[in-house]
Amino acid sequence: MAELGVADIGPRGWLGGRHKSSRLVWGLILLAAAATVTLGPILVVIDGSFDDEGAWRSIIYESGHAHSALGYSVLFAARAPFAALTGFFIAWLLIRVPIPGRGFIEFMFWIAFFLPLIPVTLGWMLILDDHNGLLNIWLKDWFALEQSIFEVNSIAGIFWVHMTASSVPVMIILLGPAIRQMDGTLEDAGRICGSGALQVFRRITLPLLVPALLTGTILGFIRGLEAFEVEQLLGAPAQIYVYSTHVYALVNWEPPRLGEAMALSTVVLFALLVLALIYQRYTAAHSYATITGSGLSLRQFSIGRWRWVLSAVFFLVIAVIVFVPMAFLVLGTSMTLFGFFDLDEPFTWEYWRIVVGDTNFVPAIINTLILGLGAAAIGVFVYAGLAYAIQRTRVAMRPATDFLVWLPWCVPGILLGVGLLTLVLFTPLLTPFYGSIGLLIFAITVAQLPLGVSIMKNSISQIGIELEHASQVCGAARLQTFRRIVLPLMKPILISVFVLVAIAGIRDVSTVLLLAQPSSLPLSVLMLEYANNGDVEMAACVGVVTAAMVVIVAIVARRFGLQIGQAR
């Protein structure tokens, strides 16, 4: 069958990936690309911290602000264990007890997590503000109180918003799969041995899932140290600064105190790197609980009529953490004076008119769309290619590339922003990118690199290697196999990652904040600028639009059969 075109022995193709030197060349190309993209911005920051001679002295000896910022960061991040425990119990109940409407409840926790933090925080400000918060005003009226009960601009306020809007929902999302994948026969074996349901939970289920819980806690702690929006909106007015908001303040100083921002970032970066390495070690060593069953064997716990009570409780929780802040947000955009229903004309479209009339608004919508969809489209293919190269090829230096790809995982968005900003401003070749939407797309793509690649790697590892080998034996080269066999088999995951990155692009504030210029301003940054200027109602208008975009993406994704909830 020579006419079918089996090539004679000759020089092998570059992409054959089998030739030793071709492996080396490809390995070096990948490594260099990964290093430029992920290590570059970090090195710029570390290097920059030493350019300014006073920077280190200032943050070590003089700046009480820097110290208190680090202290508050740690304090807030310490919510992680509480969030993990709460999230674990909610996830366990949703998966193991047949609660009516649990599919919807779980989806709403996804929505709670996807909702941008600024609109949610604005919603809570409208409810719990010391002076104007509606709940405070009502409570004062009803009980004839002198003082407000709640104060949203406080440590407690920041805790509350974080726990309800991000920390607990993300734990439900993260721990769900671990609980689902547990091998049900392990529990059944406990029952056979004579243990009751509670004893099985205490002695078998919980110990098996402790690694997942701990992993979630470390992860929550790391994410907590990087948080920005809530702390900025609620903390800054009360002089409560955390690491990221302090850096933001330093960069916005006149003149900017970049050196100190970079020195402080370097400290945080190394702390995060250590934490992240501990996390990586720990997850690598404790993956046993999640590698076995299919989840089909999981027994459901019948609790009779109590399931309706539980369902009601969950719907109430959903109402409080999603619908109430969103409702108040919408209300806040349409009231002449927020909370005053007895005015002659309590409702107005004035704020919407101002926002829509703002020359930044329509471009911001377009920028956000370009940012979300652009980062998602580029990201999906870059992540898939990288994941495939790391997982399935034998190019040189894959472990190093793998590490670099993972690195942004422990880089706070604000730090990545500082790094990229410096890189663009001080590298003549890159200056044209300053103020372009491309720079923002790049930043989001880099920020989502670790998550994207890890999801894809996971997905590729589940594709039987023989499916690829079969293609090769049939005569298809590496790239052809990747395109025609691997990518189509990964389709559901490609869509998942596309959605996750698109939503991240729409939501993100801290990564793009320092990079956005008027020409490349996305909605999220526009919203923050309104809020920073005290125009809460206008910020709320933009918040409604942004939140709507995210919810639409999530619902469309679910319609397309995307299994939100199984992504990891």
Place this chain on the structure above:
Amino acid sequence: MSDGNSVLLSVRGLLKRYGETVAVDRIDFDLFQGEVLTLLGHSGCGKSTTLRMAAGLEEPDGGEIQLRGKIVAAPERGIFVPAERRNVGLVFQSYAVWPHMTVGENVAYPLQVRRLGRTEIERRVKEICDVVGLGQLVSRSAIALSGGQQQRVALARALVYEPDVLLLDEPFSNLDAKLREEMRFQLHELQVRLGTTILYVTHDQIEALSLSHRVAVMRDGIIEQVGVPLDIYENPSSYFVQDFVGRTIVFDGEVIARNGESATVRLVQAPSTILETTTSEPLSARVKVAVRPEDITVADGHVASVSAVEATILDLAYGGDHYDCMVAAAGAEVALRLAKTLPVEPGATLSLHLDPGKIKVWPS
């Protein structure tokens, strides 16, 4: 083996290491045009690794592989032709049917990769699907297939581009016993019809013996013996081959007299049993006396000849047209199939007559 006897696949000094372990230890063999050669061995003997190196999915660490006279792998000279450029077909143990394609798309894939015209592809896909019995299923999604059907898809996909050599890696091991037997006959028929050259890997001796022109028995990375099935079974070159292929009953023996190649062997645990046989083992050497069950004549009652050994029935199981029987004989426990005509019950004594011409003597 068909006409011409031209060598299609030639393997010389093939070596593969995984870290410290040597998976394939410098083996040689040739595969002739139209021949079915089976690599037979336990799991981990290196047979699958050898097949994968022939396919180009695994790079050898030493030696040379030639396909149709062209060197496709010679690590010492830096030559390696990857799988996609070897024009071999491979059916995987797991079938590796692509789940995102239909049956027809799976089978058409190798032809699309080779950039054949659409009508040509359609014609050949239909042709091969008819040959393997998939005619009705061409537009069926590959996920909705049974194990046997997936097997056929994999076979059709591997045959459709008329590869130089078809490599089969335990293709039937995931099928149930009945289907396996059916597929074995169909594959045999197909091979005869198309004259396909096949390198077959299996641990199943029945498949090996019934399908192959020649069998290569592998053990610990080396080939113990190559030969036609009859030779492998009747004239094993080592105790391993005899024990691995077919059933074997073993007694401890001792050489008590020698004369040239012929020797007298006595069973250690039954000193009255004396066998005249051939062995090169020296006088007084302890040996293994191996005999196939079918070379034992079972009789009722006590022994009447020197080449017989007395046995006591330990356990019996009714097997329809026969009895499956465990007997104690000369210090060994032996499983035998007994005719229903024999009066059998536990504790009864039997006489097992060993055919001296058929027994094999191996070093202990």
